[in-house]
Amino acid sequence: AQSVSQHNHHVILSEAASLELGCNYSYGGTVNLFWYVQYPGQHLQLLLKYFSGDPLVKGIKGFEAEFIKSKFSFNLRKPSVQWSDTAEYFCAASGGSNYKLTFGKGTLLTVNP
Amino acid sequence: NAGVTQTPKFRVLKTGQSMTLLCAQDMNHEYMYWYRQDPGMGLRLIHYSVGEGTTAKGEVPDGYNVSRLKKQNFLLGLESAAPSQTSVYFCASRQSGTGKTYGYTFGSGTRLTVV
Numbered sequence: 340a341q342s343v344s345q346h347n348h349h350v351i352l353s354e355a356a357s358l359e360l361g362c363n364y365s366y367g368g369t370v371n372l373f374w375y376v377q378y379p380g381q382h383l384q385l386l387l388k389y390f391s392g393d394p395l396v397k398g399i400k401g402f403e404a405e406f407i408k409s410k411f412s413f414n415l416r417k418p419s420v421q422w423s424d425t426a427e428y429f430c431a432a433s434g435g436s437n438y439k440l441t442f443g444k445g446t447l448l449t450v451n452p
Numbered sequence: 453n454a455g456v457t458q459t460p461k462f463r464v465l466k467t468g469q470s471m472t473l474l475c476a477q478d479m480n481h482e483y484m485y486w487y488r489q490d491p492g493m494g495l496r497l498i499h500y501s502v503g504e505g506t507t508a509k510g511e512v513p514d515g516y517n518v519s520r521l522k523k524q525n526f527l528l529g530l531e532s533a534a535p536s537q538t539s540v541y542f543c544a545s546r547q548s549g550t551g552k553t554y555g556y557t558f559g560s561g562t563r564l565t566v567v
Contacts, residue, residue: 382559383495383542383558385556388555439485439497439510440497442487442494442495442496
């Protein structure tokens with residue numbers, strides 16, 4: 340069955356620390372990968388997405404993610420977090436011909452000033 | 453261009469009551485989805501539709517029904533609400549096809565409480 344797993348339930352960092360959130364997927368064939376962010380009380384916003392090509396994807400707000408096919412991973416990174424990055428982050432995946440977007444359970448990021 | 457609009461934004465129901473959540477998109481997207489979001493569970497797919505007049509079950513369909521009579525609208529119905537259906541419901545849509553041309557657009561959510 341198709342699935343997405345996120346390694347950390349809650350990550351707490353201080354401002355200026357580096358961030359890496361893990362995401363692994365289980366999909367056969369072509370996979371499309373996404374990272375979404377949800378700020379408190381708001382709806383989902385797309386941070387970045389990977390369809391094909393360069394495995395290092397740059398998104399909004401200084402975030403990037405690297406697709407490593409051999410590890411079935413799509414980890415999210417940011418060199419220096421800010422207090423405003425406090426939010427919940429969701430990794431999601433869909434197959435090339437699959438209509439459905441499957442989400443991980445989310446990682447809550449708390450950035451302390 | 454409003455994107456994906458969900459109504460209502462908030463609702464409180466009593467156990468056993470029924471209601472319909474409306475999702476409307478103005479992007480001429482073929483595919484539409486209903487998800488529920490619960491703490492620690494991420495977003496789980498309830499039902500989806502790949503075109504007008506078609507619907508299919510997702511991961512957690514029990515207790516819900518859907519209809520896609522018009523391409524732009526996707527309705528989610530609760531026939532007899534239960535406290536376990538207390539959740540935040542998100543609608544999404546995307547255009548058909550594969551590759552870089554498509555992306556998912558999400559609505560702002562409906563917060564439903566069943567007491």
